[in-house]
Amino acid sequence: MMQPITAKELEYLVDSMSNEDLLMKQCAVTAATASNEALRQQCLQLQHMHQQHYDALLHALQQHQQMAPTQPQQ
């Protein structure tokens, strides 16, 4: 079920995308510099997951774009 998102939900979506963006970069740097092979593999996998999370958040925002009112509601 879909309904227009609240201003609060928008804030959470945007904050979450910022978190996921930072984490995928951190994972990439850790994977690129780690000498421990297990850690390197783990970080690459995490990086991939964070990309998926980011895409899911972005997709949700796009889905709600059309429903959003253009005038402030009473």
Place this chain on the structure above:
Amino acid sequence: MYQHNQTMMPQEDMAYTVLSDLKRVTREYATAATESSCPSIRSLFTNLLNSTLKMQGDLYQTMQQANMYSTASPALRQEIDKQLKQNQQTKQKTEQFLQQTTQTGGQFVQHVMPQQTHQAPTQPQQNPYYM
């Protein structure tokens, strides 16, 4: 990619930074889910919460196996004994209270409501009104 000679953060510090961010993001997803109004957004945050929680657990396991994370010392037997005893008493008192409340239909609740066994907080008490 990282061929320049500047000092790099040790890999365990890098991993620890990612781990703490995963812990923080887990909390944020839990908050976001509980404060969502749109069911599809709540469901999205719930899925991301579960996924992030699993990722944090996986990274922790990897770090522990690579000896990058020292686990906390185990709780002492006598401390567990003490906590068990106290909480079994609390459970008993609460059961009595629940029974009485059911029987009296909630009348005189204030008189019979049992007090929990008070324990010193494990962390310094914070002002509950301070956000």
